[in-house]
Amino acid sequence: MKIILDAFGGDHAPEEIVKGAITSVNLLDDVEIILTGSTDKIKKVLTDYGYSGSKISVVEASEVISNDEAPTTAIRQKKNSSLVVGLNLLKENDDIVGLISAGSTGAVLTGATLLVGRIKGVNRPALAPCLPNLKGGETLLIDSGANVDCKPEYLAQFALMGSEYMKAMYGVDNPRVGLVSVGTEDHKGNNLTHEAFELLKSMNNINFVGNMEARDALSGNYDVLVCDGFVGNTLLKSTEGAVQAVNTLLKQEILKLGLKGKLGYLMLKKAFKGLKNRMNYTSKGGAAFLGVKKLVVKSHGSSKAETIYSCVRQVVALTNANMVKNLESGITSLAQNEG
């Protein structure tokens, strides 16, 4: 199974990306990695880490797209960037199943839409990260920011795509879909969610459980949270900010206690570490960009080798479960039911 890694996307590129490639081919038998980027620099890292096998290949790409660049312009003008070269390879080669990039989110989404293309019938591909929930599982948030102005039909498709993802990735039988709203009652919401609610209720290929509140996003009572990208982005970033704030405040309060605080902290160190692990994304892959013709995964900008390896496993799992094909069928049957 061939997977492309954008070797020059992310804060720790290319070193951590290349290390992630080495880990992946070492641990996953069937996987071959294609790295895109400066051949010289990539080969140097491969040599530094003693890799001389044949399961990693390099495709030259002399340019890099940064986070500051306007996505559409960057994709159009930097034809030799590691991302554009990678996306074109992905499009043109049937035996390459997916691409992973830790680079500019906007460029990855725009590039995937323009170069790889949407699945027939999909209005808007959507970015769908997983949040660790209180029941020890994962909850998918779709859309987390790719589409800031949505129509109700987009949300209906998000629900379908998110459900297919949870089935393929985690084997969830009948994913519970919640519509993010300002209250759980059916009539709560704004113009967009009122219309989306009726659409979701009428769909027979998803398990719509009704409106939900952002307060319960991490409860584990939902497998898929559906919302427009502006709301999803707010939900995701508020959650990150609040977790960070609690950590900061607790540290300050512990420091106030002096020696006693230090001792108490040492005794609970394992618990704090456990908490960090459970809130942590690095071992859980990246955010899938659902609705394009092939698998595209956006890994966090700060990704290190371990995260890259997780993203590779994610692409392998989704490939083995035929997610893209299932998603295509779902979209087709959704269109037929509506038509």
Place this chain on the structure above:
Amino acid sequence: MKIILDAFGGDHAPEEIVKGAITSVNLLDDVEIILTGSTDKIKKVLTDYGYSGSKISVVEASEVISNDEAPTTAIRQKKNSSLVVGLNLLKENDDIVGLISAGSTGAVLTGATLLVGRIKGVNRPALAPCLPNLKGGETLLIDSGANVDCKPEYLAQFALMGSEYMKAMYGVDNPRVGLVSVGTEDHKGNNLTHEAFELLKSMNNINFVGNMEARDALSGNYDVLVCDGFVGNTLLKSTEGAVQAVNTLLKQEILKLGLKGKLGYLMLKKAFKGLKNRMNYTSKGGAAFLGVKKLVVKSHGSSKAETIYSCVRQVVALTNANMVKNLESGITSLAQNEG
């Protein structure tokens, strides 16, 4: 200074509301409280707590509006409810400065808008709670859910009203206003925030510092966060949910450690308590409903006497600072600039 308390709003009504009234008149010299609700029941609580002074009066109201009722219907039909009687008193008496209710949020907002009325020129009154921030101060979120479908002009007025609140309540000189968006760059956002951004930039009576991300809501880098009510509600509830999730997970992790965990927890107990205090709203009053002709404060449904007392102090502070008058002038000059 006369203030109305809806004695039959909230989970702990009437007892905790009446206790809050007693605390308020005992601790605040100039304050007189008018309690609305069943005279018999209120008088019983006053007797139980040994209050026989003249600074608390009772106005009979035989009905109660519950959280399950549709707000508009409830306000129209339950003319003898503690809330409607209170709002009518507030409207009709110049010497009564404000009303506090821990009852149904929808009913309080609808009732205040219909019965007390909007300030001339205000498009939509907005609900504005304060969040405790990492710098030890408060950050106002406006709107937190009263208006789920907004126009750009509404957001411009929210910015103005929020600024006046922070000046009046906390003496913030030149409140920093951030527009909640999906990135900090000027061009980030959706159709609504793009237009609102231009309006906010053009206003000379606020200190607009640009787009902000929900991740920084608690940073203390902003005094006022402006957004539509759907986004604000998502931000607020995501934050609550994440704080709750961290607590739950940390508890689970500490329990796993057995005796060591128990000991460590005891040593850090003060720190956990300090954290709880800093994240806690009870000592900080309620959410002001800004844009109506008089002060209306929505206290949390679970409010106990301490919170009610905080809300009374809040109404006193806002009255002394002439907030409603200042807000009226601001709205007038905003309309003139636009005109």
